Amino acid sequence: NAGVMQNPRHLVRRRGQEARLRCSPMKGHSHVYWYRQLPEEGLKFMVYLQKENIIDESGMPKERFSAEFPKEGPSILRIQQVVRGDSAAYFCASTATGGTNEKLFFGSGTQLSVL
């Protein structure tokens, strides 16, 4: 019973390149959340997606960042033209229905380093 799977675990990009982070939710889960964790800080919400729909992107930077959760395949967080300030750990979490009595399960994260 695999949990939330994220890949890659580590991603190194040079400034100006694109970063693609993947998240496969737990089996049976159709609600995905992306969080970013900067050093010495807590996690900050970025975006909430259901299959083929963005439900809440209020935490996403307005430029360069996008997210999708297609009908088939993993959720993708895409960062275009990365800058050093994008270096962080990016975590994905999932729930089955987003309901009030559910647990939020996190993946192990992708550590993005921008050179």
Next chain:
Amino acid sequence: QQQVKQSPQSLIVQKGGISIINCAYENTAFDYFPWYQQFPGKGPALLIAIRPDVSEKKEGRFTISFNKSAKQFSLHIMDSQPGDSATYFCAAGRGSTLGRLYFGRGTQLTVWP
């Protein structure tokens, strides 16, 4: 603006002692208060959570105390063990939007044997 404030930033406790971590929030609309435990290289894992209709919740050695009027809640770890050494995050959110949580900055707990 930090919606949830957590203290202390780091905590050192001797084995068998009590670890106490405190959090405060501002938004009275919050009605779900979880604590997460995170080990190095891993994602946060839900430890225990409370809703404001109770003032205390206990699960094993872990207890949440909740003070609605003061808008504060705390995590108590009884009989702390070296295996409890991790970073602990408090969070707050609305039950209706469970996955959209506001996290504190975290407390690095070290339990000495």
